[in-house]
Amino acid sequence: MYKLYTYIKVLSIFTLIVILTNCGGSGNGMNTTIADSSTETDSSTDEFNRSEYKGLVFYPKKLSSTSYTLTQLDDATLNALNKTQKLKVANKLLSTLFYGYDLPTLEAKLDAGNFIESIRTGLNEDRTDKEWLENYIVDDEKFSQNNYNEQVAVNILTRFYAMKELDSYFLNNWVAYILTQTIMFSPAYELESTHTPNIARVYNRLVTMLNVDSGMRYISYVHMMSEDNWRRFRSPEDNGREMMEIFTLDMDDSHVPLAGQALQNWKLDRESDTLVVSLNQNRKPLQLFNTTIYNGDDFYREMAKSDLFTKGVTTRLVNFFFPNTVQSKKTQIVNSILSSHPEAWQDILLQIVFSEEYLLHTTRAKSAEELFFSMSKKIDFQHRTGTFHEFKNALEKMHQASMKYKLGKLERVPLDTLSFANYHKFIRERMLLKKSNSDKMNEYKAYDRQGWSKNFIQNTRYTLDETDGIASLESFIQYIFHATISRDATQKEMQFFKTHMLRNESETNTTKVPSYAFNLIQKNQDAHKQLKGRESHKRDIAIMVLDYISRLTEIYTLQKVK
Numbered sequence: 102m103y104k105l106y107t108y109i110k111v112l113s114i115f116t117l118i119v120i121l122t123n124c125g126g127s128g129n130g131m132n133t134t135i136a137d138s139s140t141e142t143d144s145s146t147d148e149f150n151r152s153e154y155k156g157l158v159f160y161p162k163k164l165s166s167t168s169y170t171l172t173q174l175d176d177a178t179l180n181a182l183n184k185t186q187k188l189k190v191a192n193k194l195l196s197t198l199f200y201g202y203d204l205p206t207l208e209a210k211l212d213a214g215n216f217i218e219s220i221r222t223g224l225n226e227d228r229t230d231k232e233w234l235e236n237y238i239v240d241d242e243k244f245s246q247n248n249y250n251e252q253v254a255v256n257i258l259t260r261f262y263a264m265k266e267l268d269s270y271f272l273n274n275w276v277a278y279i280l281t282q283t284i285m286f287s288p289a290y291e292l293e294s295t296h297t298p299n300i301a302r303v304y305n306r307l308v309t310m311l312n313v314d315s316g317m318r319y320i321s322y323v324h325m326m327s328e329d330n331w332r333r334f335r336s337p338e339d340n341g342r343e344m345m346e347i348f349t350l351d352m353d354d355s356h357v358p359l360a361g362q363a364l365q366n367w368k369l370d371r372e373s374d375t376l377v378v379s380l381n382q383n384r385k386p387l388q389l390f391n392t393t394i395y396n397g398d399d400f401y402r403e404m405a406k407s408d409l410f411t412k413g414v415t416t417r418l419v420n421f422f423f424p425n426t427v428q429s430k431k432t433q434i435v436n437s438i439l440s441s442h443p444e445a446w447q448d449i450l451l452q453i454v455f456s457e458e459y460l461l462h463t464t465r466a467k468s469a470e471e472l473f474f475s476m477s478k479k480i481d482f483q484h485r486t487g488t489f490h491e492f493k494n495a496l497e498k499m500h501q502a503s504m505k506y507k508l509g510k511l512e513r514v515p516l517d518t519l520s521f522a523n524y525h526k527f528i529r530e531r532m533l534l535k536k537s538n539s540d541k542m543n544e545y546k547a548y549d550r551q552g553w554s555k556n557f558i559q560n561t562r563y564t565l566d567e568t569d570g571i572a573s574l575e576s577f578i579q580y581i582f583h584a585t586i587s588r589d590a591t592q593k594e595m596q597f598f599k600t601h602m603l604r605n606e607s608e609t610n611t612t613k614v615p616s617y618a619f620n621l622i623q624k625n626q627d628a629h630k631q632l633k634g635r636e637s638h639k640r641d642i643a644i645m646v647l648d649y650i651s652r653l654t655e656i657y658t659l660q661k662v663k
Contacts, residue, residue, distance in 0.1 A: 157402050161316040161444035166221055169452045170441040171434060174460045176217045186662050187211050188587035190460050192475070193659050194220065196467060197422075197454050198275055200267050201475035204584040205562065217455070220267065224451070229270040238263050243545045245486045250493065251290055253301040254503055259489045261474050270312070276446050277307035278470075283417055284347050284509035286324060287333070291505045294369065295332045300504055303329045317414065317446045318405040321348060325401045328369070328376035333507055337364035341400065349390075349409035350416060359387045363400040415439055415449055422453050424513060425465050434458060464661045466514040469501050469524055472657065476532060479584055480553035483537040486545045491531065498523040521657075529651040536640050555636070557584070558643050570615040570622045574602060574642065577621060581646045586655050598646065 152159045166173060179187060191211060195201050202210065210216050238244060238259045246252060257278065264271050280286040281304055288300040303324070310320050324330055325344055334340040341360025345351040366379040382396040390403040404410055412435070419435050426434075434453075443449050453459055473492065476482065496502050500515040501524075515521075535552030544550055563580035566572045578598055582590045590598070602619035606612040615621070618641050625631035650656055 155402060157318060157322060157406055158316055158444070159319045160314050161318075163314065163445040164441060164443060164448045164452075166451070166455070168441055169438075169448075169455075171437040171452050171456045171458065173452070173455050174217060174457045176215050178457070179211075179217055180214055182662065185588050187216075188583065189660060189662055191216060192587050193460055193662075194454065195267075196471045196475040196659060197459075198267065198272075199261050199278075199470055199474040200271070201478035203479055203481065203557070203562075204580065221451075221455070223267050224269060224272045226268050227270060228266040228268040229264060231270065234260070234263060241486075243486065244484075244488075245490055247490065250490055251297050251300060253297060253304075254290070255489045255493050257300075257304055258470075258492055258503065261470070262477055262484065262489070272447070273308050273311040276311055276450055277304050278503075279418075279421070279450065280307060280446065281504045282510045282513070283421060284511070285321070285414065285417060287506055287509040288329060288504045289333045289507040291502075292333065292507055294335060295329075299329045299332060302327075304504070311446070314445070316444050317449075318410065318444070320446070321410070321414070322401050322405040325405070326397070331367070331369045331376045335369040337361040337367055340364060340367070344401070344404065347413070347417075349404060349407065349413040351409065351413075356389060359389050360400060363387055363389070363394055364397045367397050411443065412439060415443065418449050418453065421513060422459060423463060423465070426463060430458075461663045462661050463659070465659055466516060467657055467659055468514050469496055469499055469527070470503070471659070472528060473532070476528070476585070479557075480532070481556045482532060483542070483550055483552060483554050484545075485547060485551040488531075488551055492527070495523060495527040495531070499527070524657070525651065528656075529648065533647040533651045534644055536644070553643075558639050565621060567622050570620055571599070571603065571613065573621045574599070574615055574619060577639070577642060578646055581643060582650070585647070585650055586653065588655075594649075598649075601645075602642070 174190070179190060182190065188207070188211070191207060192201065194217075195207075201207075210219065213219070238256050239246060244255075244259055247255075257274075260274060261271075261278070264274070281288060286303060286307065288303040289295050290297060290300055306323070306327075307320065310323070325348070331340060334343045338357055338361035341364050342357045345356060345360060362383050362385070366382045368377055368379075369375070370377045378397065384395065386393045386395065388394075389400065390407045390409070392403050394400050394403050415435050415438050416431075419431050419438070423431055423434065434456075438449055438452055441448065441452065443452070469492075493503065497505070498520075500517075500520045501510065501513075514524075531551070532553070535549075537552040537554045538547070538549040539555050541547040541550040558577075558581075562584075564573065564576040566576075575595060578590055578595065582588060599613075602616055603613040604616045606614045617623070618638055620638055621635060621642070623631065623634050623638060625634060
């Protein structure tokens with residue numbers, strides 16, 4: 102395993118050398134440093150953690166969670182909360198990571214008392230069968246493979262649904278996805294100058310480099326120098342200005358001519374539709390990033406090495422996860438993260454999403470991906486071949502399109518009337534109101550294969566009292582509320598459902614009993630008919646309750662707990 106890990110990292114360094122050769126490296130030579138590799142040591146402290154190119158470290162050691170300076174939520178604090186609060190916090194964390202558990206599994210994990218630590222530990226383990234996974238998501242018997250509709254973007258969405266383990270591979274895909282939603286790494290397939298393969302190139306490069314523990318400076322440096330990035334910002338002045346504004350928040354117009362001069366020999370050739378770096382590079386010294394640079398390689402490298410870079414990317418990600426937080430608080434969060442000296446994207450992102458500030462004190466709208474992928478696992482959602490093409494199209498209608506926009510998702514969740522109406526429509530009609538036909542599990546093209554499965558409403562998930570139909574109904578309704586929005590139905594809500602679902606036992610007897618269509622303990626001498634009838638009634642109850650829940654603000658919101 103160590104030798105394979107070593108080989109991958111050497112290959113990654115070789116890739117950098119090729120990139121620099123093609124893109125015109127500094128006239129001062131490569132000066133790439135790799136320490137003596139004669140002794141095999143632990144990967145966290147081996148020679149690759151010290152390999153660098155002119156001060157740009159390739160594989161810095163990631164921070165441990167104990168080194169985070171933004172206060173983290175720990176299990177002691179979580180366990181001190183009441184049951185409803187614990188469910189809300191756990192689901193907030195899981196939803197943020199595009200994941201979820203069915204209610205019995207989640208409750209068992211919370212009861213164990215080490216929920217936070219178990220999630221952290223899992224994110225450091227590699228448990229995914231990647232060969233199976235990557236073959237599965239391109240199986241055209243199960244998932245439509247089309248030449249239109251940016252299939253590579255559809256595959257990325259499909260992967261989050263298909264991944265079973267919340268492990269290191271899941272995390273690296275999630276980090277890559279978050280980064281490609283921002284202005285920093287968006288492939289911007291809306292532009293005429295970009296092509297569908299740019300989506301895969303940007304995203305897959307991020308995942309590949311994250312898989313071998315590449316640092317955020319090195320990843321950004323490679324991205325900024327790539328043709329994919331130049332397809333967004335196509336002239337030396339434009340590219341130089343945007344990279345400084347995006348990654349270092351440098352809005353000083355006097356720096357733009359210097360950047361343009363450093364990049365004077367770079368261009369996206371329109372006729373050949375490719376990035377060209379010619380030999381007429383700048384030879385005059387230029388002062389940027391508190392150092393002297395000459396050419397494009399110097400420009401991108403020194404930018405990535407600067408303290409302004411760390412502050413810039415941290416600010417971008419804090420703004421992404423705390424859109425409703427006042428600026429003074431966001432500044433405090435940024436400064437706290439910076440004091441931990443992050444060098445990996447995980448150092449920033451995990452420090453944010455596991456923080457007390459985020460999990461306990463912050464409210465924001467869920468992105469459609471956060472809701473869809475987490476809910477899919479909570480309700481055992483079954484797909485059909487076209488599900489993820491539909492999801493991608495729905496994201497566009499919600500103005501939450503994945504990796505489409507030149508400047509990323511400036512509004513992560515647009516809440517104008519039309520955008521939210523499409524959001525609600527997709528979640529309600531394509532997820533919550535559809536029960537999967539269990540007889541169609543092998544018919545992936547069948548329209549009624551899509552929906553939540555019978556496992557979601559199996560009798561073991563609630564208390565079925567064969568002598569009390571009303572108590573059984575109440576228990577079932579509460580289960581659905583707990584499983585989807587982490588709380589009890591209120592007394593008013595329960596009365597609303599019971600008013601509709603109960604009737605008088607007879608005209609003269611005002612004792613309430615469940616109406617026929619909502620009777621979970623219906624009797625029939627034929628056992629098969631009894632089971633079929635009960636399952637039908639259970640489905641009708643579930644659909645009615647889920648229809649109501651689909652209209653609640655909280656299903657679309659990550660709420661504060663304190």
